Amino acid sequence: MPTPRMIFVNLPVRDLDRSIAFYKALGFANEPRFTDETAACMVWSDAIFVMILTHDKWRSFTDRPIPPTTSSEAMLALALDSREAVDAMVAAAAAHGGTIDVNPVQEHGFMYGRDILDPDGHVWEPFWMDPAVANGDAPPPAA
Incomplete structure (x- = not known):
């Protein structure tokens, strides 16, 4: 059996303890x-890991x-189980030093997403x- 494919996203952070608390939240x-x-390894799933590095x-x-916190190199999207889970993650981000809704909320009926910044300006899209x-x-609805 082949080794499972995994991804390790590496992110520079200014305050490791603050970032650990943020990602745990x-x-x-x-x-x-x-x-x-x-450095800290933060686990999202069996295949997705975020390495936060001083x-x-x-x-x-x-x-x-x-890069400065005012720029973006990537937007990292995380699939969640429900709209409510998206809103809960956004609320947790806001309560733990993140910035919420940095881009317009994506509401497409069959898909819902919001964007947050971690304390170092990395963009996440639950x-x-x-x-x-x-x-x-089922096909996505016509635009």
Whole structure:
């Protein structure tokens, strides 16, 4: 059996403890085997991990500059089970140092999403999609 495919998203952060608390509030779990004073592994699922790295640790991997918090390189979307779960994650982000609704709320009937910034300006997009549309059992409504 092949090894499962996994993704590790690496993000530079200014305050590791604050970022650990933020991601825990969103529902991520900390993996202590890959956590120390310079980095923390935050687990979203069996295949999705976010490595939050102090700026010094980040710079040990690359010479590329850390972008300012006012820019975006990527928007990381997380599929959730319901609209209510999307709203709950957004509320948790707001209560733990995040900025909510940095882009317009996406309301398409079969899909609902909102955007948040973590304390370091990384954009996350919790969203819900009708399972019938996601599984291909129903087409998305015409625009």
